[in-house]
Amino acid sequence: MKANLKKCAAIVVYFGSLLWGGAAYANSLPANLASTLFAAENLSLNTLNSQKVKKEVLLAESPTAVYAPQRSHSEVFFRGTDGYLHYYYVENGAWKYDNTSFRASQVSGDITAVYAPQRSHSEVFFRGTDGYLYYYYVENGAWKYDNTSFRASQVSGDITAVYAPQRSHSEVFFRGTDGYLYYYYVENGTWKYDNISFRASQVSGDITAVYAPQRSHSEVFFRGTDGYLYYYYVENGAWKYDNTSFTSGRIAS
Structure with a gap:
């Protein structure tokens, strides 16, 4: 990879x-x-x-x-x-x-880690040998894991995590087996996911995410199947994307 x-x-x-x-x-x-x-x-x-x-x-x-x-x-x-x-x-x-x-x-694929202030400790996500996402976090001084909350799709490519202050929790993006981006976030103490807001293109390469304070939300970039960069951001509570501002050149595969 x-x-x-x-x-x-x-x-x-x-x-x-x-x-x-x-x-x-x-x-x-x-x-x-x-x-x-x-x-x-x-x-x-x-x-x-x-x-x-x-x-x-x-x-x-x-x-x-x-x-x-x-x-x-x-x-x-x-x-x-x-x-x-x-x-x-x-x-x-x-x-x-x-x-x-x-x-x-x-571990059978990508690994991504993030610091979680609410736990005062790092957390880590990776693809397990069954193809699903594994999430390790520290509670009461011991490492624990969750491999049951991320069953909407197996991981088939890059994984990237980011800490989201507005949720006081980490979030994670990855490429699913259908080729599209999957976004997992915590709401009311439960992991939820969105795999329908990112349908402008399948993912064909690396994914990177960042928290944007001006929007109070995470944002994500990835390489689309046309080779160009796709940028997803939240505006008025909905995911929007831009794939026209980055056409000076395609991203190398």
Whole structure:
């Protein structure tokens, strides 16, 4: 799957040693970051250039990072070579990791994370091996998950999440198996979805979402089947779109 702009920073940190210089690049990383990231995957910095290690690491999905104010530090999630989600965070000035709290399913596709102020913790969404969306969040100090609220469609492509202050909750967009955009949001404490407001085009590429304070709502961009950018926003309580302002060039596939 193509790397999204939202993931680029994490990709540079984690995969830079493989794609842009092998062990020399890895050894240029801060010692505590490089050693802990690779040690948890049973990787030696001295053997990063071996074909076996390159193959094993590159089979895993790209990382996604989020800033955690409660730790005053970034955090990162990625699919390990065991197929499960791995979570790295900083505690008492040192990187630590958790690869045991996310065992409901292995990861089989895109991963996206968001910081949730109402929980004072990060949250993460990913596609499970059954094709459906899995949502992990922290409650009473422990990771919990929900894989039953997102059954309108399996995930078939990119996933992107955003925090929506007007709902005091995260929201998530993804490409469904019918090719169209699916939007999940929380209303009155329950996940709801909208898959009919985004029918101008099927999704044919990456998706990215952002919260727009001037509209008090999230907005979303994606590549349509014609190769051009589609922009969806909310006006007077209804989703509208613009696919004519971005025609200077098509988005590379």
